[in-house]
Amino acid sequence: MDRLALLETFTVALDEGSLSRAARRRGLTQSAISQQIKLLEGLVGHQLLHRTAQGVRPTRSGELVYTHAQDLLGGYDRLTAELDQMQNSVSGDFRISVNTFLGRSVIGPLLIDLNRAHEDLNIIMRVEDRLVDVVRENYDLAIRTGRIGDTDGVGRRIATMETVLFATPAYLDQMGRPEGPADLARLKFIQHHEDQTKGFFALTRDGREVQAPIRIGFTADDPHLILHAVQNGSGYTRVPSFMIEAELQNGTYEKVLPDWQAPDKEVFAVYPSRHAIDRRRDLIVDGVATRLAEIRAQNPQCTLKAFTA
Missing domain, CATH: 3.40.190.10 (Periplasmic binding protein-like II)
Structure with missing residues (x-):
């Protein structure tokens, strides 16, 4: 059993001066209180209480255990209070x-x-x-x-974020706008290292999913370098749609296969x-x-x- 719980039962018994009152305070039976104190006495190897008709009082060993138990239980209470404060603090x-x-x-x-x-x-x-x-x-x-x-x-x-495939209009003018997922094989995909496409993207339309072939042309771990590559006509890429909404609206970028939904991120x-x-x-x-x-x-x-x- 938890040793702190045994020490708490022991200190409550002495504070109350009675095993029956200690039982009521701890919400246990008197026999359970007596058993816990016997367990504690077995752990420390000393008799801790004198039991009389008037109640209980400590032995010399019990007085020593009581003093240290108060320090230990008080320290534990302070510890839990500090942990609660740490959990709820923003510092x-x-x-x-x-x-x-x-x-x-x-x-x-x-x-x-x-x-x-x-x-x-x-x-x-x-x-x-x-x-x-x-x-x-x-x-x-x-x-x-x-x-x-x-x-x-x-x-x-x-x-989860909706993503979009896009390129510059000039790149699509040069390479030709794909009419279906299979046409993506003609274009170079500028890949962020997290994408790990493994040669295919799952594109969906009207509830139908198609594995579109992806030809990797450049891979980088810097989104700004990827955008720079797209801006310079090196290929197309995929980003969360909110990132380039303004550029899609003003014509800087153009959606690739606008009728198809790219994978969510x-x-x-x-x-x-x-x-x-x-x-x-x-x-x-x-x-x-x-x-x-x-x-x-x-x-x-x-x-x-x-x-x-």
Whole structure:
């Protein structure tokens, strides 16, 4: 049995001066209280109580155990109180890893606002497009899209984003606009390293799914370099549609196969433990999910689902 529980039963018995009153206070039977004290006496190897018709009183050994038990139980209460405060506080160092496009467009501004609202919070944000191991690299949280990679941490999907295939009109004028998924084989795909297309994309239309052939022409881990490649006519690529909505509207970019839906991109929160409570982490994850839901509301044509469970 839990030794702290045995010590608590012992101290309550002495405080009450009676096993029967201690039983009522602890919500146990008197025989259970007596059994717990016998267990404690067996653990320490000393008789701790004198039992009389008037109640119970400590032996010399019992007085010593009582004194130390009060210190131990008080220390444990202070420990749990501090842990509760830590769990509910928004303070201290918080290390987070985010990829470039979400970090700059969504998460970075959110973290700046959160940091300003909490004076004792120190956010350490790393913008990096590699897949990190939150446990081994000592991160409190990572936000990732597409996949979470190899990690000892826990991944939870918090949103999915609609993506779009696009290129410059000049590139499509030069190469010819594809009329169906099979025509994508004529074009070069500029791939983000997270995509890992393995030669095909699942495109859907009217509930029908087709595996479209993908010819990789360039791969990079920097979204801005990928956009630069597209702008210079090196090929087409895929991004969340909200990122380039304005450019699609003003004609800078043009959708490739506009009647077909490209695969959704999932957004994951990755953290070291499923059971650890961290108010800072929860604020950030909820904030990201809320912000993505706001983007969906601002762009009705952008299908983006947020998950808070």
